[in-house]
Amino acid sequence: MKKIEAIIKPFKLDEVREALSELGASGLTVTEVKGFGRQKGHTELYRGAEYVVDFLPKIKVEVVVADAMVERAVESIVKAAHTGKIGDGKIFVTSVEQVIRIRTGETDEGAI
Secondary structure (H helix, E strand, C coil): CEEEEEEECHHHHHHHHHHHHHHCCCCCEEEEEEECCCCCCEEEEECCEEEEECCEEEEEEEEEECHHHHHHHHHHHHHHHCCCCCCCEEEEEEECCCCECCCCCCEHHHHC
């Protein structure tokens, strides 16, 4: 099993969720986060004063999938989240050693 964490632009969330649902992902976790990458934030104008926004709003989508589904899930996220502009985000894939469904006690792939 693998955990896929995708940091994406907020307005791309619905497209990414739909793409993962079409693959059969049974659930996902979404968190509102802030951060920056190569773009290093930006400046904005508010009431005539310019100020620097260091951390930009992003969405972190986390989903755990079976090993056989990882490549398709990553490709779907990339396709759905891509705008071609700086700040599209990143995807991290890590191994998951164990999953336990608290309600039923099911473990590993049965608990996904």
